[in-house]
Amino acid sequence: MSSSYLIHDMVRVCPQTGEVLEEQARAGSLAELAEVSSNPASPRNAYLSFQLIVRLDDAGPSAIRFEVDPLRGEHDEIGAGEFVFFAQWYHRVKGRYYPDALVPLDGGDAGPRTLSAISAANEVEGQAYAAVWVDLFVPAGVRPGDYRGALRATTGSGIDTHEIRLRVLQTAVPDESLVIADLNSYADNLSRRIGSLRRNPDRYEDGTYFRTEQAFFRMAHEHRCLLHYLPYEHSGRIPAAFIPEIEGRGKEMRVKDWSTFDEHFGPYLDGSAFEGTKRGAIPIPYMYLPFNFHWPADYVKFGTKGYRTEFAGIMEEFHRHFTERGWLRTKFELFLNHKKRYKLFPYDGDETRFVWDEKVNDIYYDLAKGVLEKESGAKFVFRTDASWSYGLHFEKYANLIKLWVVNHQMFSWFPESLDVLRDAGCEIWTYGGAERISRPLLATAISPLAAVARGVDGFVYWENTKWGDGWQETPDAEGSETMFYPGDELFGLEGPIPSIRLKALRNAMQVADCMEQWIGEQPAGLGRERMAEAIVDSFGLAPGAWWPGKPNFLDRPPYEWENAMFSEAPQASLHEGRPSETFNDLKQSLWAILG
DSSP, X not given: OOSEEEEOSSOOBOTTTOOBSOTTOSOOSHHHHHHTSSSOEEEESEEEEEEEEEEOOTTGGGGOEEEEOOEEOSSOEEOGGGEEEEEEEEEEETTEEEEEEEEEOOOSSSSTTSHHHHHHHHOOTTOOEEEEEEEEEEOTTSOSEEEEEEEEEEETTEEEEEEEEEEEEEEEOOSSOSSEEEEEEXXXXXXXXOHHHHTOTTTTTTSHHHHHHHHHHHHHHHTTOEEEEEOSOTTOOOOGGGSOEEEOOGGGOEEEEOHHHHHHXXXXXHSGGGTTSSSOSOOOSEEEOSOBTTBSSOGGGTTSHHHHHHHHXXXXXXXXXXXXXXXXXXXXXXXXXXXXXXXXXXSOOSSOOSGGGTHXXXXXXXXXXXXXXXXXXXXXXXXXXXXXXXXXXXXXXTTTOOEEEEEHHHHTTOTHHHHHHHHTTOEEEEEEOOOOTTXXXXXXXXXXXXXXXXXXXXXXXXXXXXXXXXXXXXXXXXXXXXXXXXXXXXXXXXXXXXXHHHHHHHHHHHHXXXXXXXXXXXXXXXXXXXXXXXXXXXXXXXXXXXXXXXXXXXXXOGGGOOHHHHHHSOOOOSSTTOOTTHHHHHHHHHHHHHO
């Protein structure tokens, strides 16, 4: 009888019973899962994920060892070094144990990151199974074809050999992502939430903060995501390392010193922060600017000539400096995140609901248009995050605002907005939150696929570093406000450890990027229609299911809407009630088309 099972990456397994935690999964047992998981296919330049589920016997996890052989094809091989192993860490959610945090195994027999040490620290009551996440990277240069190898699991009961038969496709995932997966966060949250940073007042001066933050950016980058860090708070306060030093007032205001700012952000903007990753040294595609109601000009001066002079003058300096540094592959966003309900400023810059607040768009475009309208040098864009007033604004402001980040439910009510914004040269993302740990992994895979089906440029998870002080047992908000966990205090790692949901998102992003790459090679319009058909067929959807119709309250002004209305309003739920294996169905269909 087998003591271990090699299964696919779209379900999770209870450590007490071995049951599949995804309620809609087709396979109900580990034996069934192992049977359908042994013949994967993968593009090149892509990660392929497995899980190894091991039954614990009297010897416990201390007796478990893993060994892999290279995968060999007729003319090439994929080295054993392309396999990476992570122990799955279990959290208590809704009375059950769900795995989410992934701790990299160090491969030795002793230390804080062996399966034995991690299981002991995790303290799962009545644990009968341990789980390991396995990432296999298929290099871009490997030849397409059939490959075979093996993964061996040694337990107290003996050695199980799991044959891996992999079909490597001609298709290769592009290094630069064609869909933006934006993992949003806020100014210096890492220092608030990582003890070693919080306790270090010299974290900026000694480089500790920059090293730790870069580890988060690198992990996001390697998972085909952008860690997007708004540098200012609702009050307009900005940590010193997030802005250059400024001196003077009025016409005499200027940047005194760029050195700390450049040390902080330069590696992201020239790509050097990402050297050594599989995707390579690609600069980040977008970055928030620190400009807001209260910086660089004091809001006390709002509406005066002095406010205009300082705001516009420093923005010109930013554009000149960024251009001189050659930071030309990143789009820099002027974004006003303030909300008047915090009683700090009298306007909503973010998610405008009241018609009398929309003038902020006109005011700040006018302040910044000298830079926003430049056709050469660094690219600055005006961004809005729209919800309540989106239906009123997409035509009115299409010529001023060039990056639209729209509530995903409200965006689905206005399919006509897509052509309007596209014709004006705008980019469009949708936004929502990361999925809760208790939700099926298919829910995480949906966002990139919906972006392809709708023809938008990306999507945003609004918060991604709020794991909570008790994350080891139960993360805050069931994990829906983080895609990372801190690695320092439990595991001695400077920087983050990933979540299973981050891995699921990366694997879906690879699929979406292959789809977008193929669409770009087809005659206009035809490629997206074919990819939408593939999604519809695999998920059993009605054509155009991502446009569910309009609610009956759109004839009322947004300030009369109430939150309760949204639960009854149309929603595009593309994954509800569908088995997690549906994503694997889509991949099989897609690989048949792409080859």
